[in-house]
Amino acid sequence: xxxxxxxxxxxxxxxxxxxxxxxxxxxxxxxxxxxxxxxxxxxxxxxxxxxxxxxxxxxxxxxxxxxxxxxxxxxxxxxxxxxxxxxxxxxxxxxxxxxxxxxxxxxxxxxxxxxxxxxxxxxxxxxxxxxxxxxxxxxxxxxxxxxxxxxxxxxxxxxxxxxxxxxxxxxxxxxxxxxxxxxxxxxxxxxxxxxxxxxxxxxxxxxxxxxxxxxxxxxxxxxxxxxxxxxxxxxxxxxxxxxxxxxxxxxxxxxxxxxxxxx
Amino acid sequence: xxxxxxxxxxxxxxxxxxxxxxxxxxxxxxxxxxxxxxxxxxxxxxxxxxxxxxxxxxxxxxxxxxxxxxxxxxxxxxxxxxxxxxxxxxxxxxxxxxxxxxxxxxxxxxxxxxxxxxxxxxxxxxxxxxxxxxxxxxxxxxxxxxxxxxxxxxxxxxxxxxxxxxxxxxxxxxxxxxxxxxxxxxxxxxxxxxxxxxxxxxxxxxxxxxxxxxxxxxxxxxxxxxxxxxxxxxxxxxxxxxxxxxxxxxxxxxxxxxxxxxxxxxxxxxxxxxxxxxxxxxxxxxxxxxxxxxxxxxxxxxx
Numbered sequence: 001x002x003x004x005x006x007x008x009x010x011x012x013x014x015x016x017x018x019x020x021x022x023x024x025x026x027x028x029x030x031x032x033x034x035x036x037x038x039x040x041x042x043x044x045x046x047x048x049x050x051x052x053x054x055x056x057x058x059x060x061x062x063x064x065x066x067x068x069x070x071x072x073x074x075x076x077x078x079x080x081x082x083x084x085x086x087x088x089x090x091x092x093x094x095x096x097x098x099x100x101x102x103x104x105x106x107x108x109x110x111x112x113x114x115x116x117x118x119x120x121x122x123x124x125x126x127x128x129x130x131x132x133x134x135x136x137x138x139x140x141x142x143x144x145x146x147x148x149x150x151x152x153x154x155x156x157x158x159x160x161x162x163x164x165x166x167x168x169x170x171x172x173x174x175x176x177x178x179x180x181x182x183x184x185x186x187x188x189x190x191x192x193x194x195x196x197x198x199x200x201x202x203x204x205x206x207x208x209x210x211x212x213x214x215x216x217x218x219x220x221x222x223x224x225x226x227x228x229x230x231x232x233x234x235x236x237x238x239x240x241x242x243x244x245x246x247x248x249x250x251x252x253x254x255x256x257x258x259x260x261x262x263x
Numbered sequence: 264x265x266x267x268x269x270x271x272x273x274x275x276x277x278x279x280x281x282x283x284x285x286x287x288x289x290x291x292x293x294x295x296x297x298x299x300x301x302x303x304x305x306x307x308x309x310x311x312x313x314x315x316x317x318x319x320x321x322x323x324x325x326x327x328x329x330x331x332x333x334x335x336x337x338x339x340x341x342x343x344x345x346x347x348x349x350x351x352x353x354x355x356x357x358x359x360x361x362x363x364x365x366x367x368x369x370x371x372x373x374x375x376x377x378x379x380x381x382x383x384x385x386x387x388x389x390x391x392x393x394x395x396x397x398x399x400x401x402x403x404x405x406x407x408x409x410x411x412x413x414x415x416x417x418x419x420x421x422x423x424x425x426x427x428x429x430x431x432x433x434x435x436x437x438x439x440x441x442x443x444x445x446x447x448x449x450x451x452x453x454x455x456x457x458x459x460x461x462x463x464x465x466x467x468x469x470x471x472x473x474x475x476x477x478x479x480x481x482x483x484x485x486x487x488x489x490x491x492x493x494x495x496x497x498x499x500x501x502x503x504x505x506x507x508x509x510x511x512x513x514x515x516x517x518x519x520x521x522x523x524x525x526x527x528x529x530x531x532x533x534x535x536x537x538x539x540x541x542x543x544x545x546x547x548x549x550x551x552x553x554x555x556x557x558x559x560x561x562x563x564x565x566x
Contacts, residue, residue: 003363006363007360007363007364010356010359010360010363011349011352011360014351014352014356015349015351015352016351017351088349092347092348092349092350093344093345093347094347094348094349096316096343096347097343097347097348097361097404098360098364099314099315099316099336100314100315100316100336100341100343101336101337101341101361101364101365101404102333102334102336102337102364102365102366103333103364104333105315107333260318261318262311262316262317262318263316263317
């Protein structure tokens with residue numbers, strides 16, 4: 001496997017587009033949390049805020065939930081990296097050349113899946129560091145690992161977002177099409193369909209592919225106010241199972257498809 | 264002589280289109296084997312199946328006498344259809360990837376780049392290469408690890424005349440080193456100049472296979488005759504058994520005949536016996552192209 005990863009490294013190390021987007025992604029994780037903190041800070045200047053909204057979302061232990069929740073809005077960026085990395089091979093037909101040169105089809109798709117896992121691990125690490133840093137600098141409550149399980153949920157969410165990106169790349173093969181469908185699906189299409197379904201049969205809409213991942217980490221702010229709203233939510237274990245099934249489906253279809261199709 | 268590649272009843276369908284229909288032939292070791300056919304005849308499909316980028320609908324094949332596998336492919340240098348490289352990487356870095364996949368020492372990279380005259384431009388990005396340079400880089404990649412078998416799909420495609428000559432010389436040179444070369448081409452001239460063996464494909468069907476001489480020796484030959492009175496000559500020639508067709512062209516007589524039954528000597532003798540002295544007698548070697556067109560039935564031979 002190290003040999004395969006070394007080959008992927010040779011492909012990526014001089015690919016500037018990839019590294020620029022990766023850097024922007026890492027910056028955006030801190031950026032989106034910082035913007036949220038600024039906004040929340042203003043709201044909490046009013047002493048009444050705590051009563052209505054509950055504890056400050058950037059203090060321990062809630063900061064784990066807040067930072068993972070806000071960071072999940074940046075997940076389309078690593079999704080884009082995955083699509084670029086994969087569809088480039090189709091675009092340049094280098095996937096064919098790799099096979100011709102003696103790669104097995106299984107090795108080719110396996111190492112792509114491993115790259116996705118690595119990206120999910122790195123994303124989770126960076127988000128953890130951000131959560132800890134924001135909690136510590138906010139300095140309202142002492143450091144605590146309580147609610148740190150949100151880090152694990154964020155990792156699962158990454159696997160879901162990235163798995164869909166990989167699957168769309170394998171199916172569509174073309175960057176523009178895969179990127180377009182990916183963005184439209186995760187930002188608008190699924191939310192729209194899930195919203196309509198939830199209106200009649202809540203919380204069925206939360207069991208859609210991306211929604212199941214999004215439902216792992218619930219909206220972390222104004223918790224006191226949320227309690228008064230009539231929102232029907234699925235249980236965590238329910239969406240976790242749904243999300244797990246989707247993840248298996250994404251990677252299994254990608255693997256199977258690449259192993260069998262004409263390249 | 265052992266068999267490098269053996270195809271057995273290989274078929275490939277794209278939906279209703281039959282790209283290959285039960286193609287079987289053997290490629291002996293040490294030959295330059297041309298797979299000849301017009302565009303769309305199934306040449307690339309055939310090579311794609313051998314290199315595992317396409318899945319056959321039916322049939323099987325062996326490579327180097329073994330069942331096809333990744334390790335067998337590593338021992339074959341291949342250029343399939345177009346040069347496939349990472350545009351954002353230099354020629355050298357692209358070859359690093361190919362060498363790493365093949366498990367070939369990176370020290371080989373400089374050697375193959377020099378062989379195709381790309382060493383000076385090794386640091387330039389692939390996207391800045393001309394079509395000819397891209398093609399030469401692909402050939403360099405195929406040469407990594409000094410493989411005994413090379414598979415080249417339209418190796419002179421897109422090259423200028425100088426580039427074509429260079430590549431052909433390189434192929435001949437490689438063949439002289441004892442390598443087996445399997446080459447797809449739609450250019451008869453190329454096959455005639457470079458190949459020892461040939462398989463002719465048309466619409467996915469194998470029309471003929473064997474040595475170049477065998478495959479293209481069939482069909483009629485043409486003798487060009489000249490005499491003072493062509494009309495008289497024509498009448499006399501038509502009485503000769505084995506003559507198929509007679510035409511008057513450019514002050515000479517074109518006689519179509521079968522080499523198996525007639526020779527120039529008997530034609531000459533026949534004329535002389537009938538009181539005609541020939542002022543010219545020449546065997547017009549039928550061009551490979553017209554043979555090929557005759558084989559594939561694309562057009563009738565018209566000399």
